[in-house]
Amino acid sequence: MSGRVIVITSGKGGVGKTTTSANIGTALARAGKKVVLIDTDLGLRNLDLLLGLENRIVYTIVDVVEERCKLRQALVKDKKNPNLCLLAAAQTRDKSAITQEQLKNICEELKKDYDFILVDCPAGIEQGFQNAVAGASEAIVVTTPEMSAVRDADRIIGLLEAREEIKSYKLLLNRVRPNLIKSNDMMSVEDVVEILSADLIGIIPEDTGIITSTNKGDPIVNDDSSLAGKAYNNVARRIMGENVPFMNLEENSGVFAKVKKFFSGLIGKEK
Amino acid sequence: MRDIFQDLFNKVFGFFRQAEKEENAKDTAVNRLRVVLMQDRTNLTPELLEKMRGELIELLSKYVEMDKDALELNFEQEGNQMALMLSIPVLRAKDEDEIEDATEKSEETEDAAEESSEEEQTENSGENSGAESEENSECQEESNEKESNTNSKNKSK
Numbered sequence: 001m002s003g004r005v006i007v008i009t010s011g012k013g014g015v016g017k018t019t020t021s022a023n024i025g026t027a028l029a030r031a032g033k034k035v036v037l038i039d040t041d042l043g044l045r046n047l048d049l050l051l052g053l054e055n056r057i058v059y060t061i062v063d064v065v066e067e068r069c070k071l072r073q074a075l076v077k078d079k080k081n082p083n084l085c086l087l088a089a090a091q092t093r094d095k096s097a098i099t100q101e102q103l104k105n106i107c108e109e110l111k112k113d114y115d116f117i118l119v120d121c122p123a124g125i126e127q128g129f130q131n132a133v134a135g136a137s138e139a140i141v142v143t144t145p146e147m148s149a150v151r152d153a154d155r156i157i158g159l160l161e162a163r164e165e166i167k168s169y170k171l172l173l174n175r176v177r178p179n180l181i182k183s184n185d186m187m188s189v190e191d192v193v194e195i196l197s198a199d200l201i202g203i204i205p206e207d208t209g210i211i212t213s214t215n216k217g218d219p220i221v222n223d224d225s226s227l228a229g230k231a232y233n234n235v236a237r238r239i240m241g242e243n244v245p246f247m248n249l250e251e252n253s254g255v256f257a258k259v260k261k262f263f264s265g266l267i268g269k270e271k
Numbered sequence: 272m273r274d275i276f277q278d279l280f281n282k283v284f285g286f287f288r289q290a291e292k293e294e295n296a297k298d299t300a301v302n303r304l305r306v307v308l309m310q311d312r313t314n315l316t317p318e319l320l321e322k323m324r325g326e327l328i329e330l331l332s333k334y335v336e337m338d339k340d341a342l343e344l345n346f347e348q349e350g351n352q353m354a355l356m357l358s359i360p361v362l363r364a365k366d367e368d369e370i371e372d373a374t375e376k377s378e379e380t381e382d383a384a385e386e387s388s389e390e391e392q393t394e395n396s397g398e399n400s401g402a403e404s405e406e407n408s409e410c411q412e413e414s415n416e417k418e419s420n421t422n423s424k425n426k427s428k
Contacts, residue, residue, distance in 0.1 A: 151307060184297045184298070188297070191297070195301065195304055195305065
């Protein structure tokens with residue numbers, strides 16, 4: 001087996017890299033794939049919290065690198081899904097505790113036994129980013145329809161293009177608010193895609209369910225009724241090569257969708 | 272129910288806003304981002320652009336009389352291609368004597384790069400003499416880097 005290594009990155013902090021990693025990883029595992037999530041945010045680890053695994057971590061990635069344990073021992077199995085496991089970041093060390101070469105070796109090793117290795121990248125463009133990207137051949141750039149996030153995503157795309165080992169990158173637009181886009185108060189999906197001229201792999205609507213799912217340590221893809229959960233599931237299916245159409249957020253945004261449509265039909269089509 | 276009214280309000284209000292040609296928050300964001308990304312990507316600062324603008328005015332005013340304040344120099348993006356758009360409101364094309372005068376003056380100091388544009392310009396000046404004064408002539412420089420990434424990106428299978 002030779003798994004795919006995908007780095008999840010964004011440049012700007014707080015746009016949902018870790019949430020995205022946890023959800024795509026869980027969705028892929030639910031689809032029967034063997035998945036490892038690697039948290040490379042040394043000193044600021046959070047992926048364990050989102051998965052509800054914070055109490056199960058014995059060894060971290062730094063322990064593996066410094067040979068205090070075998071790679072296999074450091075992989076924490078998910079509570080719900082046996083296909084999913086986590087390689088946690090060390091909380092007491094900083095980014096310089098591992099090198100690009102070491103992370104590359106870990107990814108190579110994991111590729112043999114797993115279908116997908118998802119690397120959750122820290123914010124910024126310094127060593128933490130360079131480390132996270134080192135072992136990957138694909139990237140997902142997470143951004144939101146906000147100016148600062150888009151600008152940072154553009155920087156990241158520039159850096160990814162400069163790295164030969166990254167064969168492809170895709171854009172994931174997070175925290176999309178259809179109502180604000182409708183009223184022309186927020187950039188639309190099309191705007192962001194055009195500005196960054198990158199291929200889209202997912203559109204995730206803003207969803208308050210994310211907050212509760214984080215609080216519970218249970219990724220939202222496990223909730224079949226959630227819109228954001230469905231959107232993340234679609235991303236996972238696209239990663240696996242399925243051709244899944246992007247969902248129409250406007251239609252899904254309320255019970256009165258049809259009435260609204262009728263009204264907007266009267267007033268005339270928006271651009 | 273509130274949703275519908277809010278939506279309706281936004282639509283109607285949005286319609287009027289558009290009629291007034293007032294820029295909405297979204298357009299402001301898109302335009303500001305375009306400018307800032309252009310600078311990020313090219314390292315062309317506003318100062319450099321201003322300098323370029325000044326030099327272009329100096330060069331072009333040898334051949335045409337133009338509305339210098341309305342000259343626009345902007346980056347525009349179409350898909351993966353970047354273009355430097357120069358929009359010059361031409362008031363009047365100069366006649367050959369005027370052009371000769373102007374080039375003689377500058378030949379003492381200027382380089383060969385202008386000579387090539389001189390040829391083009393003299394060809395055009397015949398046609399242009401009858402052209403409307405308000406016509407904007409556009410000059411385009413494109414970086415012809417083809418969309419090489421788009422192909423490779425599509426292979427997700």
